Amino acid sequence: SPTAPPSSVRAGVLLASNRGPVSFTRGEDGHLSAKRGGGGLVSGLSSISGGPGEIVWVCSALSDGDREAAERSPGGRLDRSGLFDQGAAVRMLALDPKVFDDAYNGVANSTLWFIQHLLYATPTNPSFGPEFQRQWTSFEAYNRAFAEALAEEAAEGAKVLIQDYHLCLAPRLLRDLRPDLRIGHFSHTPWAPPDYFSLLPDKAAAEVLEGMLGADRVCFLTRRWAEAFADCCERVLGRRPGAHTLRVHGLGVDAPALRKRAAAADVAEREQELRAAIGPNRQVIVRVDRTELSKNIVRGLEAYAVLLREHPEWRGRVVHVAFAYPSRTDLAEYRDYTAAVQRLAKEIEEEFSTPELPDWRPLIVHVEDDFARSLAAYRMADVAVVNPIRDGMNLVAKEIPIVASAAGGACALLLSREAGAHAELGEASFTLNPYDVNATAAALHAALSQSPAERAADCARLAELGGALPPQSWFADQMDEL
Numbered sequence: 331s332p333t334a335p336p337s338s339v340r341a342g343v344l345l346a347s348n349r350g351p352v353s354f355t356r357g358e359d360g361h362l363s364a365k366r367g368g369g370g371l372v373s374g375l376s377s378i379s380g381g382p383g384e385i386v387w388v389c390s391a392l393s394d395g396d397r398e399a400a401e402r403s404p405g406g407r408l409d410r411s412g413l414f415d416q417g418a419a420v421r422m423l424a425l426d427p428k429v430f431d432d433a434y435n436g437v438a439n440s441t442l443w444f445i446q447h448l449l450y451a452t453p454t455n456p457s458f459g460p461e462f463q464r465q466w467t468s469f470e471a472y473n474r475a476f477a478e479a480l481a482e483e484a485a486e487g488a489k490v491l492i493q494d495y496h497l498c499l500a501p502r503l504l505r506d507l508r509p510d511l512r513i514g515h516f517s518h519t520p521w522a523p524p525d526y527f528s529l530l531p532d533k534a535a536a537e538v539l540e541g542m543l544g545a546d547r548v549c550f551l552t553r554r555w556a557e558a559f560a561d562c563c564e565r566v567l568g569r570r571p572g573a574h575t576l577r578v579h580g581l582g583v584d585a586p587a588l589r590k591r592a593a594a595a596d597v598a599e600r601e602q603e604l605r606a607a608i609g610p611n612r613q614v615i616v617r618v619d620r621t622e623l624s625k626n627i628v629r630g631l632e633a634y635a636v637l638l639r640e641h642p643e644w645r646g647r648v649v650h651v652a653f654a655y656p657s658r659t660d661l662a663e664y665r666d667y668t669a670a671v672q673r674l675a676k677e678i679e680e681e682f683s684t685p686e687l688p689d690w691r692p693l694i695v696h697v698e699d700d701f702a703r704s705l706a707a708y709r710m711a712d713v714a715v716v717n718p719i720r721d722g723m724n725l726v727a728k729e730i731p732i733v734a735s736a737a738g739g740a741c742a743l744l745l746s747r748e749a750g751a752h753a754e755l756g757e758a759s760f761t762l763n764p765y766d767v768n769a770t771a772a773a774l775h776a777a778l779s780q781s782p783a784e785r786a787a788d789c790a791r792l793a794e795l796g797g798a799l800p801p802q803s804w805f806a807d808q809m810d811e812l
C-alpha cells in the first residue's frame with residue numbers, strides 16, 4: 331500500500347473518477363508514454379488556479395500500461411507536471427483484477443448502468459443470486475480503496491468532487507474517514523424512477539442512496555434526474571434530501587475550443603475523404619455514438635430504412651453517416667449489440683443499393699474511434715440524430731450544431747425526449763419518442779424536407795444553447811457551492 335504523502339503536498343482540490351484523465355501505453359521502443367484523455371472534466375480543470383500539489387485526481391488503472399505506471403511510482407502518484415496546465419497529479423489505483431472486474435463490469439456497468447438507463451428485459455434479467463453477492467462485496471472494496479486514497483491525499487478541509495455511479499458508495503466512506511472534507515458527488519447518468527430503481531436488492535438500493543448522501547452536495551445534470559433521486563430516497567429510505575444537498579448543474583460544450591479543433595488540418599482531410607464517399611448534392615444525416623445499448627442505434631437505423639422504403643424519393647439524395655465506436659466490449663450484451671448494429675447496416679446496404687444509382691452508398695458506417703473524422707461529419711451534417719433510450723445529458727447533441735454552424739452550414743436536430751439535453755435544446759429540435767421507429771422516420775422526412783434557410787435559426791439557437799454551460803463554469807460553480 332502506498333505511503334501517505336507528507337502534509338505539505340496534500341491537495342486542496344481532489345477529483346475521483348473511474349476513468350482518469352490520462353492513460354499509459356508501452357510503445358514499441360519499450361517506453362511508457364502517457365496520453366491525455368478528452369472530456370469536460372479535463373477542460374474544467376483549467377478554471378482552478380493554484381500551484382503544483384494543489385490538485386490530485388484519483389482514478390483506476392485501466393490498461394496494462396496504467397498498472398505498470400502505477401506500480402512503479404512512489405506513493406502511487408504520477409505526472410505532477412506536463413499533461414495539465416495546472417500541474418495536477420494523478421493517482422492511479424491498481425486494484426486486484428478480479429475485484430476490479432466485479433466492481434466495474436459486474437456492478438457498475440451491468441447493474442447500476444442498466445438500472446439508470448432502463449435497459450433490463452425484466453422477465454429474465456436482472457436476477458440477483460450468489461454471484462451478485464460477491465460482485466457487491468468487490469464493489470464495496472473498490473469504493474473503499476478510492477475513499478482511502480482520497481483521505482490520504484486530501485489537505486485539511488479540502489474539496490473533493492467524486493464522479494458517477496462507479497463511486498456512489500465513496501462519499502459516505504470518505505465522510506467517515508475524514509469528517510473535515512467538503513464532498514460533492516456528481517451523477518453523469520440519468521436517475522431511474524422508484525419502481526425501476528427498486529429492482530435492486532433492498533440492501534444495495536439503500537447503500538447506494540446512503541452512500542451518495544454522505545456528500546455535502548449530490549449533483550445531477552437536470553432537474554428531472556435530481557427529482558427521481560429524491561423520489562427514490564423517499565421510497566427506499568423514507569426521507570427526501572434537503573434543497574441544499576440536492577443540486578442541478580447542466581453541462582455544455584467548450585464551444586471556442588471545439589470550433590478550433592474542428593478547423594484543424596486533420597479534420598479537413600477527413601472531410602475530403604467523406605465528401606468523396608458521399609458524392610455531390612446529397613443531404614447528410616449524421617449520428618455519432620459509443621456502441622452503447624442506451625444510445626438506441628438499432629432503432630435509429632431502422633427508422634432510416636423505413637424512411638427510404640416509404641419515401642423512395644430520398645434514394646440517391648441522402649446519405650446516412652453513422653459512427654459507432656467500440657465501448658465496454660468485455661460485456662457480452664455490448665458485443666451482441668455491436669453485431670446487431672453491423673448486421674442491420676449490412677441489410678440496409680443490401681436492400682437499398684442499386685445499379686440504377688451506382689455511386690450512391692445509402693449508409694456509411696465506421697467503427698474505429700476517430701475524433702477528427704467525427705468532427706468532419708459534424709461539419710457536413712444537414713440532420714443530426716440523437717435518439718437515446720435514456721441519457722444523462724448527451725453532448726453530441728450540443729457539439730454537432732456548434733460545429734455545423736461554424737462550418738457555414740445549418741443542421742436540424744432530432745433529439746430524444748429522454749436525453750437530459752432535451753430539457754435545454756428541446757425548443758429548437760424535432761422531439762423523438764426513442765421507441766417509436768415510425769415517428770422517427772417521419773421526423774427524418776420532415777427535417778430533410780426543410781430548406782437550409784428554414785434550419786438556420788434553430789441551428790444558431792442550438793449552437794448558442796450548446797455552449798451556454800461550458801465545463802469551466804460547470805466546474806467552478808460546484809467548487810463555489812462546496
Ligand code: G6P
Pocket residue numbers: 349439494518519657658
Ligand atoms: C458514461 C459515463 C462515464 C464513462 C463513459 C464511458 O459517459 O457517465 O463515467 O466514463 O460513459 O464509459 P467507460 O465504461 O468506457 O468509462
